[in-house]
Amino acid sequence: MEEKREPVDLARSDFNFANQVAQTEGGQQISRCFACGTCSASCPVRRINDKYNPRRIIRQVLLGLKEEVLKSGFVWLCSACYSCQERCPQGVKITDIMTALKNMAASSNCVPDGVLAQMELIKKQGKVYAIDEFDNKKRIKAGLPPLPEEIDEIAQLLSVP
């Protein structure tokens, strides 16, 4: 399909952005990308929703288009399936880079509410779904061992910034 092409306004570029990404876990090889498009061709999400385009996101990072990458919300469409990362001929850790970009977006408060809600649940109860008395009754009935309803140590570990 035809993509809309526009000149990139480099006046809006933050040339430090690519360096920031290159310093994250897995981001070191980003500058090796030669834009072959294996990532986008392998991406299952892109088959369904063409707003998500990993090749484009990598290029935007290299061009320093920080605002566009972090505020557009596109990075949250990555399902972290590793199809692109397994196939990249240049060894760019694309899935790891998407995770690093999600971390950066989260630091600028561009994060889906559901993701934050999960974090609060885990901090409070040590798990996304707490086990309560009702669950444990059902577990025992099914021949499964009961589980603790709270894990205090996890709450303690996660409460410190």
Added chain:
Amino acid sequence: MKFALFLGCTIPARSRQYEMSARKVADKLGILLEDVPGFGCCGFPLKSVDPEKTTLLAAWNLSLAEEKGLPVMTLCSACSSNLAEENHRLKHDDRLRRRINEKLARVGKEFRGTTEVKHILRVIHQDLGLEKITQAVKIPLTGLKVASHYGCHYLKPSELYDKFDDPENPRSLDQIVAAIGATPVNYERVKQCCGGAVLVSDEATALGLTKDKLDAVKASGAEAMTLVCPFCNVMYDNNQKSIETRFASEYGLPVFYMTQLMGLAMGVSSKDLGMNLNSVKTKELIARFSAEDEDDEKKEKKKVRKDKPGPPLQPLIK
């Protein structure tokens, strides 16, 4: 062969059929499992927002297994990849390990790097081998056409799993399907992601991905689908009905955890395998392989509490 059983968040609360069947199958195959009450979330859901806390949470869980002197066995593929990844990082990054251990010391724990993490199906396929499975089969599932869904984190990142199966041409689940007497069915989009991870940010995209694969499985003539991760199960089993409504399609495709099919073939009763907890009805299909009566389905339905708070990670779409 003994492991610390890591259940994670979703399975013990919302996918008990996986836990029930996994324990039964492990028992049949002589795998010993130890429960560790302090095991919590693996850290995966925090990965996109807080990498440091993700590592800390994984390190907490791994340190408990180390205290027991046991390797970790996971049932969920996301737990599997996150714990394996953090275990690898902590073992190889001295600075990270020191920093995390300072925090763990507050609750009297230490990560020493003495354990390893494996998915249950990897243990069964790689460490036990297909012959052991065949030997344990009592009722071969002859004639049952099954499509295997490998999912993403069971196979990838492959470098962390010592490439036990080829992510571009995976075979392990099909081989297990064949070992229990059923017929593995090939279909288009075998390797495609279930979409579960996107459900929280874009429901339409996530369900579109799930539908895409359900269409391909249906077209292949498979009678059932099998999988090894509770996230995938939410998408294909729990959400199948809503996908049918949303896209005006029809599947009626039973979705089994691999351990449920293995248990069935090993002569475990469908009640003990939690078959009544599957969303898409399995009764007709499994009646071909077991003589027992299934009245429990109705009884269990009455007991399901309706007012439970909705899960943010994987809303069960009504």
